[in-house]
Amino acid sequence: MxxxxxxxxxxxxxxxxxxxxxxxxxxxxxxxxxxxxxxxxxxxxxxxxxxxxxxxxxxxxxxxxxxxxxxxxxxxxxxxxxxxxxxxxxxxxxxxxxxxxxxxxxxxxxxxxxxxxxxxxxxxxxxxxxxxxxxxxxxISHKQGQSRLQMRDPLTKRELEILKLICDGLSSKDISEKLFISINTVETHRKRILLKLNVKNSVGVVKYAMENHMID
Known part of the structure; x- marks a missing residue:
């Protein structure tokens, strides 16, 4: 390349x-x-x-x-x-x-x-x-009193874990190595997170997490 x-x-x-x-x-x-x-x-x-x-x-x-x-x-x-x-x-x-x-x-x-x-x-x-x-x-810590937006479905424990790592700026490869799972599995979780949060990309994930106190 x-x-x-x-x-x-x-x-x-x-x-x-x-x-x-x-x-x-x-x-x-x-x-x-x-x-x-x-x-x-x-x-x-x-x-x-x-x-x-x-x-x-x-x-x-x-x-x-x-x-x-x-x-x-x-x-x-x-x-x-x-x-x-x-x-x-x-x-x-x-x-x-x-x-x-x-x-x-x-x-x-x-x-x-x-x-x-x-x-x-x-x-x-x-x-x-x-x-x-x-x-x-x-x-985020000063916004705890704000109401949370509603998700289509609640995130699983693994999806919440991956969401935090996405907010930390880790790539799918980094996440797979950190959690000892395959990159394909990470990508599957990413797609489900995007669907549940109704966002299009990682920027949307970070914004949603910030606004809804999910990474504090």
Whole structure:
């Protein structure tokens, strides 16, 4: 399989250069470009879009990121967007996923989380950094009084276990290894979870779990 290309949209900082070099050493990407001008980025996305696009909150305000993500995903749904945010609120992170991003990392995320995020996206999974997941749990703990949405059928103990692992950002392969079951079995459980929650994908699972206090 051909290695993907990555474009990092950020200010020309030492941090950005360092991250680019570290990611180059990982040999995950075929090429890594750094872009710090929105006009240049727009031209690249039109002429030769990368498979992965990392957007930093250093270079755009949150509302600008919303608009950029919406525009980019409307023109090319195959681009996997990673947002490097400034410890955004849970509602802001959720809105970013609604707009079409595939991964969210805080600016203080460790390098190994960048690698985990990349591997998750290569497996067509979403990824949320540990700090953001902790904020989700805090958010959920303050919403215990809210009514739960009704499911078509209650989830089984195994399905609840797999749901939590999905919310932790694990791929089907990771879940199968962790629970000592086959990938086909994991996929069967995934399909049943999607059906019972009446959602379309992993993003929907995470949103439902957050709103209904299922991962606290």
């Amino acid at each position: 051909m290695k993907p290309r990555l474009t990092i949209f950020d200010e020309p900082l030492l941090y950005t250069e360092g991250l680019s070099k570290l990611l180059s050493q990982s040999k995950i990407f075929n090429t890594i470009d750094i872009c710090n001008c929105y006009e240049t980025l727009s031209l690249q996305l039109q002429e030769d879009p990368p498979q992965f696009l990392m957007i930093s909150s250093n270079i755009l305000m949150l509302n600008e990121i919303y608009r950029a993500v919406e525009k980019i995903t409307s023109q090319n749904k195959d681009i996997k967007i990673i947002i490097i945010g400034n410890s955004y609120d849970v509602t802001d992170v959720r809105k970013l996923f609604d707009k079409g991003i595939k991964s969210y990392l805080d600016r203080n995320s460790r390098y190994d989380e960048f690698l985990k995020s990349t591997q998750a996206l290569l497996s067509d999974e979403i990824y949320i950094c540990d700090h953001a997941k902790e904020r989700m749990i805090d958010f």
